[in-house]
Amino acid sequence: MIFFIFLRKNRPVLNRNTIRLLVLLGTLSITGIIAVQAYWVKRAFDLKEQQFRQTVMISLRNVANRISTLYKLSKFDNPVSQLSSDYYVCNLRIPLDADVLEHYLKEEFRKQNLNTPFEYGIYDCESEKIVYGSYIDANFEENKVSSKPLPKTDKYLNYFGVRFPSKTSYLASKLDIWLISSLITLIVTVFFGYSMFVILQQKRLSEVQRDFVNNMTHEFQTPISTIKIATDVLSQPKIFEQPERFKKYVQIIRQENSRLKTQVESVLNTARLERGKFELNIQLQEIHGLIYEVTEGTQAELEEGLKMEFNAVRSSIYADRTQLVSLIRNLLENAIKYSSKPPNITIRTENTTEGLVLSVIDKGIGIPKESIDKIFKKFYRVPTGNLHNVKGFGLGLSYVNEIAKAHKWQLKVESEVGKGSIFSVIIKQES
Structure with missing residues (x-):
């Protein structure tokens, strides 16, 4: 947590009004310089x-x-x-x-x-x-x-x-000196444009960093608070006289610890991708068995809202087991986050001429057209209003995209606002 506190303290403060003022003054200055230069060159x-x-x-x-x-x-x-x-x-x-x-x-x-x-x-x-x-x-x-x-x-x-x-x-x-000064003006203009680009990029990164820290703080506080409450209960001497209650709170601690572990791994995996330390251990995997393994822990949460349609006859693929499990889990968690309650999610497999297609289908809120091209970018989250009703760091789909690229698989997204989304992974199979 010290690292994120350091980021927060050292985040550059560039509010919207400051940037607008910088852009306005810079544009007026450059426009004035270009106008004066053009006037004297013409003269x-x-x-x-x-x-x-x-x-x-x-x-x-x-x-x-x-x-x-x-x-x-x-x-x-x-x-x-x-x-x-x-x-x-x-x-x-x-x-x-x-x-x-x-x-x-x-x-x-x-x-x-x-x-x-x-x-x-x-x-x-x-x-x-x-x-x-x-x-x-x-x-x-x-x-x-x-x-x-x-x-x-x-x-x-x-x-x-x-x-x-x-x-x-x-x-x-015959206008050597004027051509040189015009070239200098052009260089200044290009430098100004690049500076404005850097400032706007820095502003965007600052906002992304702020949202990421806020989301991470919120996501970490929930399991930490739950674990603290559970440990306070378990620290009472009378809890041993209630074995069922004792078992329940131990299970809560185990679940919240697993949740924290998943969140930390998500951040660490993203860091590994940035450092280029993303190595695959490709082996033959049976995808239906991995799907059952991933969904086993979500059956209680989804109740009857999860359906399996395993239409693929050839279900063996070559992949990194750990990364494939992460890909399925992230797609499933994304479908759960953006689904109404109770969720209605289908995991489907089928063989096509392109290979094995793994699809995660939800009947959730859907994705606006303007957001579809951005959903695989790091930290990006589809806007859902001011309410923090969608958890996560905005890393899941970015990580899915990197896993697909590393395996040379293809990702497709079909979505309609209010009707849901279909995320499909086209996995090439050895003939």
Whole structure:
């Protein structure tokens, strides 16, 4: 008991309001950080885009003026128009050879340090089409040919167009510090989410621990109190003059001691499972005989409420005797706990193509659909209201599940609220 008192004293205190406040403040903080980060990243990107646009406009204007100088024409003040975010057209006034245009474009883009792929085309007024020039990569080398045509415009008579297909990725590459800070923000967000998960998990474990200690205290107090009363009676000298009464109280002590032993073994077996010290001693067992052995001590409690339907012709299986007895006992005790009084329970065996099927059927309160997936979890108990009318630690079905897994058996549950439940164990038999 000292161990459980230690758990109770050292249980972290995280009430519901505290957790809600932590989650709310954390969520607001992270949301604020992400919003500010997104705002400044957008501002930085817009600034880089504006700088890119200005650089392109200056470069293309210089190209147009150099071509005008080559042909002894007057210079342009504003020959460039932007038709889309990545496409620009520039006035020429005269037809131009593609090689000359490409030479000037490369020179000017190198001078402006505009190291991003581009493609260009020259408008042919005779065919009224833009004749595609070439695709130039970031190293100013000719590369693949684009299949996407360059748009036309009616703004100029003779012009050339330049498109930057990798503009977005080029601008993003210029945001190194912002990308790093965004990555840090992402890490902080993930850490926050994980922290909230840990806090909620810790809260759940704290509640499970509290319920477990409360249940264990209640379950231990009952037999201990009963044994104390019985020993007080047996300590009276006159009890020896009443042999029947003496025998009755000795039997009570024996039953309550057996009950305590079962409860302690349940906790210890669960601890062994967690430590991985679960070893099986597989031998040939006769399941009908084991069922009789388990139910022998419950006949008085169940009176006429327990029925046996042994339909299995082949009833020998390979299993660990101790663990198989525990599995049957836990399924039976679970059926008793969740049955109305008097209980109506049937233990059935049958041979199927899958093997021997052991079923424990009750006409009890049933299990809600939302709880069926949780009943084999440790410490979980199907809610029955605020009354402590169902005894136990919530370990029985968890232990049954582990025994089935260790033997490589299959567990099935069918249940309907108000009508009862069927727990079936499909046991493979040697052919």
